[in-house]
Amino acid sequence: MKPLKEFTIPFVGLKLGTHHFNFKIEQAFFEYFEYEDFNNSNINVDVELVKNTTLLELHFTISGTVNINCDVTNEPYDQVINNEFDLVVNFGDEYNDENIDILILPHGAYEVNIQQYIYELIVLAVPIKRIHPGVEDGTLSSDILEKLKELSPELDDEKKKNEDIDPRWNTLKKLLTDK
Known part of the structure; x- marks a missing residue:
């Protein structure tokens, strides 16, 4: 699966300090991952990148809505989602993403692709049991x-x-x- 270019951050040309990136996630993003649980999505992703001399710190914040089907009635509804995640990007001999919070890129890397982290952050923000608000309040x-x-x-x-x-x-x- 080829990475999506719009989610690749080239960090080589950035100055030391804090940088902000905003992404708008729509249904085409989930079609790329072949994830079909969402009927529609409207999600904003804010990424704050702090560049230090030896590592990068990324703070992800997502907010928005996804249209999903209720588990009880199968009626579609908009589920509000919010989630945050911190990632540390360090440099080493070879690529390693085994640790959840630490990504190791090989020396000489000049960009980082964050599409998988955004995808997982959104999917994990949706509740396990999806109940339409109208079912809960009658x-x-x-x-x-x-x-x-x-x-x-x-x-x-x-x-x-x-x-x-x-x-x-x-x-x-x-x-x-x-x-």
């Missing part, structure tokens, strides 16, 4: 919700009212209270 009306209510088991209080208790049990209960 404002969503859906055929699936109506069917779920119809098929759900009755509450315990209603069951007790509907069941006829065997009179022998009442006699046994008197034994407990007659002490």
Whole structure:
């Protein structure tokens, strides 16, 4: 998979200090990764790069919305996501990304590609259980919700009212209270 050029930061020509980069993430970005869970996306990524003499520090901040389907009703809704991540880029003999927070680039590297970090940061910001806000507050009306209510088991209080208790049990209960 070839890296996307717009997510490659050439750091060789940058002065020592802090530099800011902004990226707008839309659905085409996830199509590149063949990730199909999002119907649509509108995400802003702010990257603050601090260049030091021996290493680079990157601070990622994402905010925006992704349109996903609810796990309960399969209705699409916009999920707000926010996430942050810090990455240290150091230099060594060979490329190494085994550590989550540290990326080692070979000596002589002049750019860093951050597309994989942005992708993982966005995907991990989405909750595991995706529930439409209308389901939680009861404002969503859906055929699936109506069917779920119809098929759900009755509450315990209603069951007790509907069941006829065997009179022998009442006699046994008197034994407990007659002490």
